Amino acid sequence: MAATYNGLLIINVYAPSGTARRADRESFSTSELTCVLQAASHNAILGGDFNCVLYPVDTTGHFLTSRALMEIVRGLALADTWTQDALRPNYTHYSPNGATRIDHTHIYMSHTLLERKTGTQIIPVAFIDHHAVVLRLRLNDSDLRRGPNRWKMNPLLMGDENIIHNIRVQWEKWQNHKRFYSDITMW
Secondary structure, eight states, X not given: OEEEETXXXXXXXXXXXXXXXXXXXXXXXXXXXXXXXXXXXXSEEEEEEOSSOSSGGXXXXXXXXXXXXXXXXXXXXXXXXXXXXXXXXXXXXXXXXXXXXXXXXXXXXXXXXXXXXEEEEEEEOTTSSBEEEEEEEOOOGGGOOOOOOOOOOOGGGGGOHHHHHHHHHHHHHHHHTGGGSSSTTTO
């Protein structure tokens, strides 16, 4: 999926996953992703779930690499926005086989945009079994639109039995993920 905003090309990727689909993942990068990236200028952000890593430091266990993705990142001179602390590594997916930054975490951007980066942060996500990465960029004031900044659930929805059931099911899932968080506040 791709969008353009004020001359900035933003591409969200979901590549094929698994060892058995390695050829599909490489084909995805060399054909589909390359086709979308032809529109890339000096202002591009490429992020999402690549289902592979480029460097061993991004995982504690077995990992899948992608030569095609590596060539794209090098060819477009993209920089990984995440700066990993070697003494305190952060990962976004935990499994019995290890931890990795494989999903929802790689955000690459043009070097010209890197100076507008104000931070990156890994945060827990309640609805899935992965953490997410938030990228913060400095925008021009003219780019900003002010409006309501919070969402409030309609309390009448709590009278719907299907919604109550779905909330209970989701709550159980969230509780099962509690062990992945350092403390209850992060959870």
